[in-house]
Amino acid sequence: MLDTYDKSRKKMLFGSAALLTLVLVVILAVKGSTGLQWIASGLTVGSIYALVAMGFSVIYSSTRVINFAQGEFSMLGGMLMYTFASSAGLPVPLAFIISVVIVSLLGAGFERLAVRRLRDSSVITVIIVTIGFSIFLRAVAKWIWGSEPVKIAAFSGEKPVRFLGAAVVPQSFWVFGFTALAVLLAFLFFNRTLIGKGMRAVAANPDAASLVGVSTSTSSLIAWTVAAALGAAAGIIIAPIRFAAYNVGTMLGLKGFAAAILGGLGSAPGAVVGGLTLGVLETITAGVFPSGYKDALAFLILILVLLAWPQGLLGRRQDVMT
């Protein structure tokens, strides 16, 4: 039963990836270099949505909680990067690691101090606590860094790379590369390591997993830490393109959530397909239609997809992180 379901999921993955590719090819054929420009921009934004969406999925599949503070992890990543790289002048890789570690610890701390204590409460209660946490993080960030946006230098210059009439900033390649790496690492972690497999077991059936000695508590802690790290990394690599500010987390979280739903909450490939699709849709609608309808059209398509596939493009009933 599970096998046939997995097969249909695999078909769906290839189907939606093929559909996305087809849309891109059509855009390229019709619009030429302009279309290429849109796709490059769309994939950059989409990669970030994908990383944020993966954060949602990791926590959801381990704990059934939608973490509405996920966007704030990205915001904090960007702001900490500003402090360490731009203000303190640390080398980019070091500042990157320190920022990600701090945000991960924050995620882990929140899991221990709040989520863990609420393990006997309903999932809705925990979700509402995450909303409170996001408001708290925003207020603290504003108190520390002020309300003005800050600039973070691009990792390898700002001279655009020209390719077939499109211009892509070097930071975009960092975004693509990092997203690919994160997806690969997540795949290996959940499919090749004992801890990762244990977490999948907890996601599939917490009671059965506990019986065979997998700790649900550890699983939840790891999920929060990984999600916070993913969010922080996304916030850091996009910061040179979009600027960092205390209030960028909300919209990023919302778009990442939409991407996660679109791809199927709880699915890593789904998060990537959902993120890239949403990013490209947004850019293309801004380019083809009056740009004011950009967000409206992108979300309209989201609603239509969900009407057709309520589980999301790659979701499944069990929502096991794969």
Next chain:
Amino acid sequence: MLLRRFRVGTPVVLLALFVALSLTAFGCGTQVQKPKDFYKIGGVLSTSGPAAPLGQPEQRSLMLFEEQINAKGGIDGVKVKFIIEDDESDPAKAAVAINKLIKQENVLAVIGSSSTGATLAMAPVASKEKITQVCCAAGTKITQPVNEWVFRTPPTDSMAITKVLQYLKNTLKVTEIAILHDSNAFGTGGADELQSKAPGYGIQVVAREQYGSTDTDMTAQLTKIKQTPAQALVVWGTNPGPASIAKNMQQLGMTIPYIGSHGIASKKFIELGGPAANGVVFPAGRLLIPSSIPAGSEWRKAVDEFSAAYKKKYGMDIDTYAAHGWDAGLIITDALKRAGNDPIKLRDEIEKTSKLVGIDGIYTYSPTNHDGLNVSDLIMIKIVNGAWTEAKSS
């Protein structure tokens, strides 16, 4: 002996007292009524929340103003006291704050608020309670139509738009432009007005696109604009969007002139845009480049003195918002000299303000004009090598 002297003394004292009293009451015929303790002026400013970068400098310059005017003996010997409330950039809280200032503190007039939304929320309270409101916000709607009780210190959005159109027509000599604006109230309002006024300057708007305040990337909108015959791009929004647009234009190799709004008249834009900010032109108050004000004029002197005092007290450079706050204090206290402790008369006297030299410009109000400044108080500023310079206009 003692008794006798006293009897002679009493009428003298009484007479002296009578003379003194009559002098006070009828002395010069226009003697103003003074309060017992001090002139209380309220302030509702956005010193926290998203509009804090506006409200904080406004509050700082009002504190400086209070210190300076009281050091000089106040107004005819009566000290001035500003009572400032924070509206947290929230229109609802601004309305509560002005009510409190009027009813509990019995202020003579209220300064504020920093943003258009909060100012509009306060206006109905000001007119109901018959207390003058002098705002530091630029939204056109505040003074159109004129509200008897509401006056304004900063240059308006309309003046900035007129200045931009004059620059496009007279200096750049372009006839086709594109507009890219923030989808918020400031961006949309500005774009609407630009579009409706452009034909009057022989300018056609060939493209109009928008972006969301937190958008990352505007290349999609820019590639569309690139395909139109637009000879210049007008960007109407506040940081950080316009800085992203400058970077995206550089990325796409677009070379048409970039004209911004007064929403980017802060050093933050240069910091965010980096090299891409070079060449950007925007309208702003002359105080940002004091050398654009004739040397030796009263205005130049006021700007230089204010700038030096502000720097000395706070260790910061002045910005346009600091100027708005200072001018609001100046306009009210100037009218107080003539009106005294009477809120109704104070309003009438503010309306009669004529050629009062402030920091933002020279103020003249009338029953039909509560804006005070005019377009010639603005200049176009061009960013050259990361610094502001006056854009030569012909």
